[in-house]
Amino acid sequence: MRDAYHEELDAISDNLVEMARFVGSAMGRATTAMLDADLKLAESVIAGDEKVDEMQRDLENSAIALLARQQPVATDLRIVVTSLRMSADLERCGDLAQHVAKVARLRFPDSAVPRDLTATILEMGQLAQRLMAKATEVLITKDVELAMQLEQDDDEMDSLHRTLFSHLLDDRWHHGIETAVDVTLLGRYYERFADHAVSIARRVVYLVTGEHADEFVPEPEATA
């Protein structure tokens, strides 16, 4: 019985990892679709979000079935409940990738992003994807040090977001209101995506250490 139980618990964890990989890739492809004005790629990201929703429903049903059948307590219970929360984060990340792809589709055959912002948006998209790749690794390894890295990556995202705003609010902005609206929303989508990745890493830290990430002070490293 214990064996089936741990298999079920592992299956939930595997599903989370699969979801995280999927949405990280979706955000990468959505960014490419937007910068290259690639309609076909945008459409595939938009259609792919159904798969994320399905994964989330499956994960929720597995978690409820496990709770009902195995009635875990203590840490195992917390793992299952936390997995539910993380799957909601990931489902939302899928939506955000879809939103980016929809902006790409809406502006096709143009790119929604003017040339002087391409570099910043590309960096935001890549950073978002990197944050999710790290969150995925944290899910697999439960590496608390790596989880803490995501906080710094998120600071970098905030800094890119500020760069974006300084472009928008510069007197020399000449791309008009429509592009300003697109860029404002895109900035928000990447920022939220990053927040969810950070939130996943923080939940792992809490599961491992019993402390919230903002309270957690890592042991000072021995000087080499």
Added chain:
Amino acid sequence: MRDAYHEELDAISDNLVEMARFVGSAMGRATTAMLDADLKLAESVIAGDEKVDEMQRDLENSAIALLARQQPVATDLRIVVTSLRMSADLERCGDLAQHVAKVARLRFPDSAVPRDLTATILEMGQLAQRLMAKATEVLITKDVELAMQLEQDDDEMDSLHRTLFSHLLDDRWHHGIETAVDVTLLGRYYERFADHAVSIARRVVYLVTGEHADEFVPEPEATA
């Protein structure tokens, strides 16, 4: 034992209702703070969000304690898991009210909203508050018909959102980029707030009927 159990289950439900009331009120006050450029009110909404986060943590801990001690199955288990999801929705609504209040604070002593958009933003703010009031009632009464009403209210929100965009993208827009950015984000905050209220109502429909709201077709009413 069963009595303590149902008391715990009721307490979780009461906490959800309290959270929903709190965030509905917060969004109302944030909108007022923004339209009236009322800094003190904005500050109080911003400070109040900590209370929402605290309520959410308490609810999560109560739910986990209940799962561990009482090991509910079937419907009761689904209620507890769904409550966890709804508390996350409500926590996010608190954040969104805080975001609106922060825009108000940032633009003080001006109002972030130009006069020709005041009516639309006021309507969005009021509709957001009404949606949350209805979601709260749905939480209390489990009224499926009322829950379905939120879908229509959400269509109204989408329509207001389109109105906002048509103002933004009108050639006669003369409020500059900064205001366009503010208005874009504000529109997004109200829309997301509404989405969360709808999502809460849908989860109640699912708990009551076992069907997802989009699959649920209410019985045709007898013609009077």
